[in-house]
Amino acid sequence: MPELTNPFRPGAGHQPPYLAGRREERQRVLQLLQQQTVIENAVITGLRGVGKTVLLDSLKPAVTDRNWIWIGTDLNESASISEDNIATRLCTDLSIATSTVVVSSVTRRTVGFAAEETGEPNTLTYAGLQGIYDRTPGLPLDKLKAVIELSWGALSMAGHHGIVFAYDEAQNLADHAQKEQYPLSLLLDTFQSLQKKGLPVLLLLAGLPTLFPKLVQARTFSERMFRSIFLNRLSESESREAILKPIEDNDSVRLSAESVGTVIRLSGGYPYFIQFICREVYDAFIRRLDKGEQASVPVADIERKLDNDFFAGRWAKTTDRQRDLLSVIAQLASRDEEFTVQEIVEKARELSSKGFSSSHASQMLAALSTQGLVFKNRHGRYLFAVPLLAGYIRRQHPIA
């Protein structure tokens, strides 16, 4: 029998064996490439593990097929420390594209490196772009715009339609008023201004659900500047595809309809959990089949492993009082959707004598947001920031 490798791939940014669903979301992004003048950009948000990174990755070939240049990486926190840092980030990413195109001597003279760098290649390297940035007079906004305009001038010669700037983990972006550094606003202003001038540059951001409110808070025009795409869990039929497609040619591991149903129920349709659970199921099936036994989904084992691998680390960082509050939330009927401070306060009163005042609950929710366990949506309601957290809490911290 040939060696069977487990096809499932749980893990941040790991390409799944089969990308289920997401057709509409992909379409909504790709439509933006048809704009005569770019006025709309896209922001993809969703909980951790819902598939933002792999969706972004899957768009790259589609974008380059349409003859647009794709530029981008993850935005780590250091990119967001200062205006110069975000500018450096953009120059670095742009230079990957520009350093392969030869620029005209006119451009070279405009840029100002014709005389001083005679031995240099005729391309816009990182040093060249950084040089433009440094030499352009004015504010970081003027400098960054000059770099991108000039880069586009060079890149457009090769017949491209435009440039997509794709940035993942964009919730890391922030302005820092105390330090008078506004990297997030700089990014938004730069693109808005370049797009007004008719430059075909498109901003595609992905991140946690806090991202979109953050953009709007920094610049109210973000509301109109971005098409907001919220990634949800997969539907039942998409989940089924995510589970079955990767093993459709595999004669050894055959899942019954019942087993598939169990995986869908356990995973809640969340892509990360589908990959995680299917990897376990696959291994368990192979082991049992080796022993000639009948195989079924080892629910208890999988739940225990998921609790240890995924939830326990986050739970360990909470205080006793926070755990009390979280367990109250986990008892709400709307725990997997949205909940309000009012609902929490009422439920706490119903469950025990030790209640929470509204202001105390609000304060604790703010702390839990910083810890990445809950978040507040645009309508001021709260949601768990980690999928399936309510189920874990109920297993871990049952209310007597």
Ligand SMILES: Nc1ncnc2c1ncn2[C@@H]1O[C@H](COP(=O)(O)OP(=O)(O)O)[C@@H](O)[C@H]1O
């Ligand atoms: N549409 C999908 N179909 C199947 N698996 C997916 C899908 N989207 C994501 N995954 C899997 O889910 C996991 C998390 O995906 P990732 O893109 O890292 O999530 P996020 O960036 O939202 O945290 C990965 O193991 C990935 O392979």
Ligand SMILES: [Mg+2]
């Ligand atoms: Mg990601």
